[in-house]
Each structure stands twice: as structure tokens, then as C-alpha cells.
Amino acid sequence: MDEPTDPSVERLSRSVEAGDYRDATACLRAFETASAESRKAALRTLRENTGEQTAPLATRLTSFLTDDERSVRLTAAKLFVAGARADPAAVTDCVDALADRVGDEEEFYYVRARSAEALGYVALDHPDEVATPALLADLRVGLSFDEPEVREKLAKALASVAMGDPDRLRHHTSNLAHHLDDGNELVRYQLCTALAAIGCTSPAALADTSSALAARLDDENAYVRARAAEALGLLERADTPETDLAADAPTIDDPEPFVATRLQFLRDALAGATSSPDGVGTVDAIRETATEVEKAVDAPEESNACPHCGLSLGDPGPPTCPGCGAPR
Template sequence: MTDPDRQPSPDRPSELLSEGSREEAIDALTRLEAADADARKRAIRTLRDLAETESSAFDGLATPLTTFLNDEERAIRLTTAKLFVALARSGPAVVRPVVDALAARSADDEEFYYVRARCAEALGYVALDHPDAVSDPELLADLRVRLSFDEPEVREKLAKTLAYVAIGDPSRLRHQVSSLAEHLDDDSELVRYYLCTALVAIGCEHPSKLADARDSLARLLDDERPYVRGRAAEALGLLVRVGDVDVRSPDRTEPDDDDAAAFVASRLQFLDAARDGEVPAATADGVGTLAALRSETEAVVESMLSADDEECSRCGLTLPKGGPPVCPGCGAPN
């Protein structure tokens, strides 16, 4: 017989899910709401680990899990938001029923900004495969408006979500080109990159709409970040193909990194060919196509971020630029 006063096991929900016992897992989650903060935190963290490999096991659990998005402990709300990101990345259909809850938490100005950022990120992953689920005009307007004033970490996730909305359905944002272009001068390279990606996605099906972003995109041909330059050139190439648009060649030299150089070069070639009227309907490497955007966007961001990594001079451990003052591996000053 179960002792009602006994502290529920934090590992129990994930164990039950792994066994396929969803109803029992939901019951275990309900009982965990009354557990102490450490138990709740451990339970959500364990579920997040499971979500990365077995997202299908969470079918029907998204709604019960939203309870922890409103937990009194900020760390638990953040861990829960990260859990939803993991689920949305690997099994977006599982998260679709709780889009409204994620949108509400993302838009809550009183919420910790990292929680808001992760909730916005989860919405983006859902939008890739289920664009109709993230199509509410008020939600999309909120994402755009907060690009003007939110924390940098949140703006990056908002821009990512808008890019994924556009990749999922380019028509959703086709009337918002001007408002997106207003933020192409953001200090964050990720914001600039994601918004350029959104514009490329729009241009794949509505290239003439990019005329409203022409000047902003042209300025980015000299951006200090190669992947931003490449995406801007790609968007301009799509625009040039459908209209008499004068776009000068960029002044910047190519980056030292081979992958980045190849990325920029292929898109500058796309732009040059478009100006000469030589671009076929589809290029061999997928430049200017939604399929390429869908498959490569995340990998490009990983390359952008890894390019900013540094190495410890003593032990060689990879450290993020601007990371901790002391190497966690050997204790040497960073």
C-alpha cells in the first residue's frame, strides 16, 4: 500500500514513460506538484533527458507538464521550458496542443527572460512542421514587436521563431517584410542571421515582397559576419530574379574559415547569376530554396557559435568566448 505522505520519486515519471505507462506517469506528475523543489527540479530534468531520445513517449503529456511552467521556482520553470524545446525539436506534434501556454509564458513581461526565450524557441520548432499552430496574428505581432525592446537573449529566440515560421509557411509573414527589415541592424549576429533567413524563406515564394527590405539587405552585404552576408546575398538574389533591381557588389573580403567562405561564395554567385539573368529555377546546392533552409539553418548557427569558441591555453578545453574567468577543466585563468 502506498504511503500518501511519502515523497514521490523524482525519477518515477520518466521510468513510467519509458515503460509506456502514460496514465501512471501523469498521476506521478500530479503527485510531484506537492513535492519539494529539489524533487520537482530533478523530475523535470530527468524528463528533459528522456525527451531528447524518446519524444514519442510524451504523447498526451504536454498539457500536464505546463503546470511546471507556472511553478513558483524560477529554476523549475526554466528547466520545464528547456524540456519543451527538446520535445518541440524532436517531436513537434507532441507540443502542438500547448502552443497557447508557451505563447503566454513567452509574452509575460514579468517572467525571467531566459524562460521567455526558451518558450519562444519551442514555438519556432513547432512552426517548422505545424505552421498553422503558430499562426495567430496576435502571437506573430508580439514576436515582431518584442524585437525592439527585449533582452538580447530573447531577441535571438524571437528571431529564430520568426525564421522558422517563415520556413514552415512563407505566406505567414509576407506582409511583414518591412517590419522585419527594421531589425536587420540589430547588434546580435544571430538576430540578423535569423531575420535574413526569414526574408529568404519569404522570397522563395513571394520574391517581389523583398523589395521593401532591399536597402537593408544591401547594407548587410558588408556585414562583419559571413553567414549574415551570405543570407543577405541569397535574399537579394531572389529579388533580383523578378525585378530590375540594382545591387552593387560587396566590399568585404571572404572569411578565413572554409565553411563560411563556401557559404558566402555560393550565395554571391547566386546573386551575380541573378543579375545576369542566368539563375535556373533551382541551383545544384539548393541556394534560394525552402528545402535547403530547412535542412541547413540549425547547422549554420552551430558553425557560427563554434567560430566564437576559444581554447584554454593550458589544457586546450573549448571555452565559449566571454566565458568563465577560470577554466573549469584545469583552473587556469581564462
């Protein structure tokens, strides 16, 4: 098809919906020189209507990650999240562009957060593409000083790397454990998940993290307690020096089966058990439960959540949502 001189949002949407990615690419190329409002409208329409169908356009969309307009960059990053979730392989060529957004300390923190989230989806199936020393360093360093919303996504990306290839982070367990007391419960959950995944294949790598994990057995969030118990149960089953956790073993059950099973997993390990029940203590099991448990941890309270996208806004919070731009 001819290159559109006057880009049309409708034409772009039709092309994506029809799978005509050649025409969609031509439309996006034309939008690159259109007005900021047109660029934002085009990307927003794609995100709202055809987000998961945009993975084949990933390479063309990278130019919008460095757009002069912050709102355009944010919408582009959200498109990459949708595309990477649907087809992570299609986004592998864009890892460097996303990593640049994560590593740019001057970038708007929500752009950095969404870029990290997209990288996490890629890491689950293609850890070699994401787990470079430089990017892993950016993810770890950001846990120390970034905004809570960014730390959530950095921790999630690290958990995804660990679930994709646990060996990639087995030499960084102490660094991850250092942040297990983060004030954000989703950060704590993701880091406990990362450590549990590492413990599935290299339980001895958790030896220096036992105290930090044991402290999470009293965490206010039940799912953080569960993942910490799972990691400690793996450590206790390993042929490593004793960790003296008996005094810290959880003594209560939880009505949530996911939590109760993992607390019992730890108690059994402390009692000398060496086998694991089905669905606990394996990377596959952690991957299978990661998404649903994350949703349970991150379930927003109605009083401080955006009614449009569910983002936690704090109390009283901003008048407009920094995640989707809608009025609160």
C-alpha cells in the same frame, strides 16, 4: 498503476524510459504538490536523461510553466524545447501556454527565450498552430527591446514560421528588415533566413528590404552575408523594379562552400540569370541547411561560453550560468 503519494524521481524516469506515460503522468501530477526542490529535481532529471521522450507528456508539463519557482519554469521550458524538437505535433496543444510565457514581460527572460524556441520547432511543421496575429506580434515587438538571448530565440521562431509557411510573414518583411542591424549576429542570421524563405515564394515582398539586405553583404559574419545574398538573388530574379545593387554586389569569394555558392547566386542574378542552382533559393534547401548553419554562426568562443551547455556568457559574465545553473 496507483497514484504515487510520495513522488519518486526514479519512478518517473523509469516510466518515461519504458513508455509508460500513464504512470509518468500520475507521477507528474504528484510532483505538482511536492516541494520546489523535488519539482526541480524531477524536471531536471527528465531533461538530462529522457528529454526527447517527454513529448507525450507535454499537456501535463504545461502546469510547470507557471510554477512559482523560476528554476522550475525554466527547466519545464527546456523540456518543451526537447519535446518539440523530437515530436512537434505532440506540443501543438501547448502552444497557448508557451505563447503566454513569451508574451509575459515580467517573466524571466530565459524562460521566454526557451518558450519561443519550442514554438519555433512547432512552427516548422505546424505553422498554422503558431502563426497567430497575437503571437507574431509578440515575436516581432520583442526584437526591439528584449535581452539578446531572447531576441535570438524570437528571431529563430520567426525564421521557423517563414520556413514552415513563407506566406505568413510576407506582409511583415519591412519590420523584419528593420532589425537586420541588430548587434547580435545570430539575430541577423535568423532574420536574413526568414527573408530568404519568404523570397522563395514571394520575391516581390522583399522589394522594400533591398537596402537593409544589401547592407548585410558587408556583415562581419559570413553566414549572414550568405543568407542576405540568397534573399537578394531571389529578389533580383523576380519581375520587380530594379534594385540597383550592382555597386553592392560582393566581389570576393569565400572558402566556405555554403557562403561562396550564395554569393555567386547573387552575382549571377545581377548578371541576368533567371535560374537557380540546386540547393539554393528554395524553402526546402533553406530548411535542410538551417540547423547546421545556425550551429556555425552560434559556435561559442571558449573564453566566454559555459563549459556545460555552451551558452555565451559575455566577458566577464556571471559566476553561474543562467542557462543551466552550473558554476562558470
